[in-house]
Amino acid sequence: MRQPHRDHRNRPAAIVGGSGFIGSNLADSLLSDGEPVLVIDNLSRPGVEQNLQWLAQKHGSHLSVETVDIRDQSSLVSALAPAKAIFHLAAQTAVTTSLRDPTEDLDINLKGTFNVLEAARLASVPVVFASTNKVYGSLPQVAVREADDRYEPSDEAIRANGVDETIGLNFCTPYGCSKGAADQYVLDYAKSYGLPTAVLRMSCIYGPRQFGTEDQGWVAHFLLSALSGRPITVYGDGKQVRDILHVSDAVAAYRGLLARIEDLKGQAFNLGGGPRNAVSLRTLLSEIAAITGRDVALRHDLQRTGDQPFFVADTRKIEDALGWRAHVPWREGVRDLAGWLLRHRLQPAPEAARYVA
Numbered sequence: 001m002r003q004p005h006r007d008h009r010n011r012p013a014a015i016v017g018g019s020g021f022i023g024s025n026l027a028d029s030l031l032s033d034g035e036p037v038l039v040i041d042n043l044s045r046p047g048v049e050q051n052l053q054w055l056a057q058k059h060g061s062h063l064s065v066e067t068v069d070i071r072d073q074s075s076l077v078s079a080l081a082p083a084k085a086i087f088h089l090a091a092q093t094a095v096t097t098s099l100r101d102p103t104e105d106l107d108i109n110l111k112g113t114f115n116v117l118e119a120a121r122l123a124s125v126p127v128v129f130a131s132t133n134k135v136y137g138s139l140p141q142v143a144v145r146e147a148d149d150r151y152e153p154s155d156e157a158i159r160a161n162g163v164d165e166t167i168g169l170n171f172c173t174p175y176g177c178s179k180g181a182a183d184q185y186v187l188d189y190a191k192s193y194g195l196p197t198a199v200l201r202m203s204c205i206y207g208p209r210q211f212g213t214e215d216q217g218w219v220a221h222f223l224l225s226a227l228s229g230r231p232i233t234v235y236g237d238g239k240q241v242r243d244i245l246h247v248s249d250a251v252a253a254y255r256g257l258l259a260r261i262e263d264l265k266g267q268a269f270n271l272g273g274g275p276r277n278a279v280s281l282r283t284l285l286s287e288i289a290a291i292t293g294r295d296v297a298l299r300h301d302l303q304r305t306g307d308q309p310f311f312v313a314d315t316r317k318i319e320d321a322l323g324w325r326a327h328v329p330w331r332e333g334v335r336d337l338a339g340w341l342l343r344h345r346l347q348p349a350p351e352a353a354r355y356v357a
Helices: 021-032 049-064 073-080 095-100 102-123 157-159 173-193 218-228 245-261 281-292 316-322 330-344 352-356
Strands: 014-015 037-043 065-067 085-088 127-132 144-146 150-151 197-202 204-206 232-235 241-246 267-271 279-280 298-301
Touching: 014 021, 021 037, 021 049, 021 245, 021 298, 021 330, 037 049, 037 073, 037 157, 037 241, 049 065, 065 085, 085 102, 085 218, 085 245, 095 102, 095 144, 095 173, 102 127, 127 173, 150 157, 150 267, 173 197, 173 267, 204 218, 204 281, 204 330, 218 232, 218 281, 218 330, 232 281, 241 330, 245 267, 267 279, 267 316
Parallel strands: 014 037, 014 085, 037 065, 085 127, 127 197, 197 267, 204 241, 232 298
Antiparallel strands: 144 150, 241 279
């Protein structure tokens, strides 16, 4: 599928991890605006070829693909040489996987990010990095109280606005450590080398082109399980609260940040749905039951290591910097995702087919 760039006057934006969920949506947005895109991916995650096929069929020659593992520094430097900017989204993304194999987690998330940064430094191009709210750890300093179906912060300001970037880093689990260290490396390259870099610390992103495994995309996983009649495992009591953000809003933030990278370099921003899109697992499960028209089968297990009882991103910093807002309400977005999953990931049952129509 690789197509070499002959016209270097029209250099591509590179998306490292561009065959994944967020990466393919970002690529589609750029390509739809006439921007050439270079996808860098090792294609290791099952099913991602579907995303590449979709992009290639829709956009043709404006898309280029290099099959490269970010742990291979020399190949990565060569592959990224034509790029005018880099979005770095490639990662090992599951806490559970990091606990089973911390060495691989470290190699991909930290060493791989270092390799991306070195490629960017050699090419003198900006980097926007996909970080995570897990860099804040389990947030023991945010006292919570129990409400009917959720946990909520005792602190009034956090309850109203969410957790902001000043809460302090407190890595927990190998995944949190590897992503957190990579986050700090990205910011340091702006300080040490003047490289235009910035970080987006993401909450739960959901939407079309998500595969919905249990550890990687839990909103889609819940929907797929419910639509298929499979039980959903809830870790803990289900009162954990997250702010969920539709991928179209996430893509707008990535593009907006790159457009202002010279002004905002060296900064980290929370990216999530904010208080208006904050839901407990119990609330989301109730909404899924309403969407599917059937009760959701549940299993319960112990709370996971490092789990945050409450995380809602305070997004006022990125809102002020970019004029960005989360536009898709969570109920509308979840219903949209349910319809997409039925059309593209499942053979619809009769009642599900009537819902889509």
